[in-house]
Amino acid sequence: MLDINKIRADFPILSQKVNGKPLVYFDNGATTQKPQVVIDAISKYYQEINANIHRGVHTLSQLATDAYEESRGKIQKHINAKFAHEVLFTSGTTHGINAVTNGFASILKAGDEILVSALEHHSNIVPWQMLAEKTGAILRVIPMNEDGELIMAEYDKLLSDKTKIVTVNHISNALGTINPIKYMIDKAHEVGAAILIDGAQAVPHMKPDVQELDCDFYVFSGHKLCGPTGTGILYGKEAWLNKLPPYQGGGEMIKEVSFEKTTYAELPHKFEAGTPNIAGGIALGTAVDYMNEVGFDNIQQQEKELLEYGTQRLLEIEGLKIFGTAAAKTSVISFNIEGIHPYDIGTIIDKLGIAVRTGHHCAQPIMTFFNIPGTIRASFAFYNTKEEIDLMVAAVKRAQLMLS
Numbered sequence: 001m002l003d004i005n006k007i008r009a010d011f012p013i014l015s016q017k018v019n020g021k022p023l024v025y026f027d028n029g030a031t032t033q034k035p036q037v038v039i040d041a042i043s044k045y046y047q048e049i050n051a052n053i054h055r056g057v058h059t060l061s062q063l064a065t066d067a068y069e070e071s072r073g074k075i076q077k078h079i080n081a082k083f084a085h086e087v088l089f090t091s092g093t094t095h096g097i098n099a100v101t102n103g104f105a106s107i108l109k110a111g112d113e114i115l116v117s118a119l120e121h122h123s124n125i126v127p128w129q130m131l132a133e134k135t136g137a138i139l140r141v142i143p144m145n146e147d148g149e150l151i152m153a154e155y156d157k158l159l160s161d162k163t164k165i166v167t168v169n170h171i172s173n174a175l176g177t178i179n180p181i182k183y184m185i186d187k188a189h190e191v192g193a194a195i196l197i198d199g200a201q202a203v204p205h206m207k208p209d210v211q212e213l214d215c216d217f218y219v220f221s222g223h224k225l226c227g228p229t230g231t232g233i234l235y236g237k238e239a240w241l242n243k244l245p246p247y248q249g250g251g252e253m254i255k256e257v258s259f260e261k262t263t264y265a266e267l268p269h270k271f272e273a274g275t276p277n278i279a280g281g282i283a284l285g286t287a288v289d290y291m292n293e294v295g296f297d298n299i300q301q302q303e304k305e306l307l308e309y310g311t312q313r314l315l316e317i318e319g320l321k322i323f324g325t326a327a328a329k330t331s332v333i334s335f336n337i338e339g340i341h342p343y344d345i346g347t348i349i350d351k352l353g354i355a356v357r358t359g360h361h362c363a364q365p366i367m368t369f370f371n372i373p374g375t376i377r378a379s380f381a382f383y384n385t386k387e388e389i390d391l392m393v394a395a396v397k398r399a400q401l402m403l404s
């Protein structure tokens with residue numbers, strides 16, 4: 001059981017007023033707030049050990065390198081990767097996906113097939129379209145049903161020996177659906193295809209075990225699990241990372257350079273060209289420690305209660321419809337109110353201190369499927385409370401009254 005007051009005290013931003021009202025932050029799907037320990041880890045790096053990593057023999061450079069590599073080790077342990085060098089630092093999920101699609105440009109041939117799910121964020125659609133355009137590969141879409149679940153019978157039918165890679169999110173950002181990724185991974189492997197899991201929305205709620213899942217790639221952003229923006233992880237199986245060419249050339253990623261020929265560094269450096277976000281990478285390790293201290297069992301318990309309570313309270317509102325009614329979902333409620341544009345509700349409740357996301361949530365194909373311009377999305381984190389849900393429901397009711 002979480003001591004919610006103690007947890008909330010870890011996040012300085014939560015005690016702020018916005019527009020003169022206590023902040024109710026329900027936009028955790030976009031980014032989570034940061035606990036003081038993460039904020040401190042960033043300033044501690046700049047105050048005490050700021051130096052470039054993997055280069056200098058001097059003490060500060062070694063301290064910074066050790067802290068950065070220690071963070072990699074924490075993340076390796078957290079996701080249960082077999083080797084630390086399978087854990088690559090990136091600037092976020094988008095970066096991780098593009099690194100993989102760039103690598104696959106030298107593997108795919110015309111007529112090969114890429115399977116992408118209907119539930120994806122634009123950052124897990126567009127890079128694959130660019131890859132298809134570059135290679136002549138064909139993009140096929142795994143369809144969804146009215147509950148916002150992927151249809152596994154259709155997935156099974158789409159898989160063939162032409163399928164070279166499958167890409168799917170662990171959890172949908174727009175609807176909160178938890179996808180059956182273990183099934184999907186095993187099925188992809190049966191036809192010899194690789195599979196990438198976009199874990200951006202999963203890591204704030206659960207601990208992925210990449211060895212148990214047996215996925216080939218797992219990507220996520222640091223900022224969605226209480227870490228800094230501009231940080232992320234691309235996990236890849238060693239064999240795949242050795243096979244894929246680097247997508248960026250520069251310092252750090254080389255063994256030897258001459259004008260005739262350059263040889264690349266070993267993993268993970270082959271994929272980490274240039275000076276990285278050192279403070280961010282270190283603070284991401286701190287965020288992972290923090291989340292583990294809170295405990296994912298506690299996080300899930302709190303979020304389950306918030307999801308149930310929030311769903312029940314919102315459904316009191318006349319004309320309110322929830323999109324995404326999958327049996328397996330996380331603490332995301334995407335909804336609309338009959339006859340009112342989501343943007344108008346969002347704007348009014350912001351004046352009342354309530355932060356939600358409105359719009360297509362970078363998942364336009366999902367909105368097209370439901371034939372709507374967008375939704376209002378309330379996404380809860382473990383530091384949210386039922387009292388905050390009451391405030392949101394009251395604010396939405398007020399907005400509805402004003403707009404109808």
Ligand code: PMP
Nearest residue numbers: 092093094121123169173200221
């Ligand atoms: N995939 C999903 C499922 C997401 O929710 C997001 C962020 N909203 C992304 C990818 C992109 O993450 P980032 O912008 O941090 O690269």
